[in-house]
Amino acid sequence: MAYLEITLKVSNENRPAAAGVYNKYKEPFLKQVQGAKSKELLVRDEDVQVLHGFATVADAKAYLQSDLFTHDVVTALSPYLDAAPEVRIYEVA
Template sequence: MKTTPKAYLQITLDVDVVNRPNAAKVYTTYKKPFLKDIPGAISKELLIRDEDVQVLHGFNSVEEAQAYLRSELFNNDVVVGLKDLLKSDPEVRIYSAN
């Protein structure tokens, strides 16, 4: 039985179309470690629009979403992998799902 997220972390990335395959590679590389190693992680989806790329992360709680933003996986791997691909700072939002 699949668990329904109680919180979502949405990260919107401003990435040129030419760099999107590399951004998708970062997503793919760290999806399994995210789901396996991050406490409370339930899901991770890549959403591509004409104007940007979004990564939607599902968690058991808002606190676990906040903790992920402080994690080594996020800061030492994901952020480092994306930094040269971004045109501007990412927009980060956390939502509670009731």
């Protein structure tokens, strides 16, 4: 099991729109992406995190190169970001 954590700096006024992007692409992610197991939206005052669960680290890395991520998700989220996203991949020990 592996997790892809993407931390997003999104202002309060843009959070509903950013959450809409999350909701729009959650089901396609779970149905179409190889090894996809889960996707959660974590919200706190400082930032928003999207936590993706994968079968393997290789699946997480492949998703970051996929059209769904690079063309669809990134393009849709870009107008709402205050800074570049922080991306981390974790392997479950």
